[in-house]
Amino acid sequence: MISSQEWEDAELLWDFQQMHHEPRQCSVGIGLGSHDLGVADVAADLYKRGLVPLLVFSGATSRTTQERMPRGEAEHYRERAVELGVPAEVILVEPNARNTGENIRFSRQLLEREGVDVSSVLLVSKPYEERRAHATARKLWPDVEIVSASASMTLAEYVDSIGDRRLVLDMLVGAQQRLLVYPERGFMVSQRIPGPVAAAYERLCDAGFTSRVVPT
Known part of the structure; x- marks a missing residue:
């Protein structure tokens, strides 16, 4: 009780865990892997609203997700976003990250390999992890602006x-x-x-x- x-x-x-940012146009949207497909839903909505031209989904599997998302969190996010109408060609998949720090670092490395110029990121997470994700991104990627987003709940x-x-x-x-x-x-x-x-x-x-x- x-x-x-x-x-x-x-x-x-x-x-407190939510940053209360107003979503705005950014270079890329990054969806942080988890058990919550709502992250992919929010990322897809941001793309369809014209706020980002490209999405990155980042995440391997964990004890929580290995049965629900056997192909990996990022891949299940990608599939969900495509179901919601996001073109597959504007989605990059980062399949190896197992924590928030790796989500940020590996997504950054992927975008650099793809030659994507990034000055701002719409960082999509679960509602109660906005602040943690924002603080992590500011530490690991200090030269870009981080705008937090999550499901409005x-x-x-x-x-x-x-x-x-x-x-x-x-x-x-x-x-x-x-x-x-x-x-x-x-x-x-x-x-x-x-x-x-x-x-x-x-x-x-x-x-x-x-x-x-x-x-x-």
């Missing part, structure tokens, strides 16, 4: 789509923890964490929503 305080804390983290809507409240709260706590520990490991730029967000995170940790935290 999730208490009203825990839900309120989760909503604070949910809002409330926390309640996202929980309904996943079907597991506790898992989503665990993932939110895990995403928040990475903002705290990854900068010192050189994985992303540091973030200013507002006091109410820090307090909400601590309360959720104390309540045991920690299955997705990394060892420290």
Whole structure:
């Protein structure tokens, strides 16, 4: 059972994890691989709106996706985008990345090999990983502008789509923890964490929503 305080804390983290950028025209759209095909849906919509001329889907498989996406996350994203009307010739597939840092580095390398001039990126992720992805990209690709995008959903809507409240709260706590520990490991730029967000995170940790935290 999730208490009203825990839900309120989760909503604070949910809002903070999103960058609240307005999507705009960029050199390329990059969809970060995961279990969530909604990332491909958003990327396809951005292309069809004329905001990007090219899409890169990046991702291998993980324990979470190896059964659902046996051909690899990036390939399943590509198939989804083509189903939604994106021409196959404007999609590049990066099939090897297994974490957010590799998503960024390998996509950058692929675009360089393809001779694509990149000054800005529409970076598409799950809603609760916008800030983490943005901070990672700023660290690893500092000379381009990063514009974050994800499905426009409330926390309640996202929980309904996943079907597991506790898992989503665990993932939110895990995403928040990475903002705290990854900068010192050189994985992303540091973030200013507002006091109410820090307090909400601590309360959720104390309540045991920690299955997705990394060892420290």
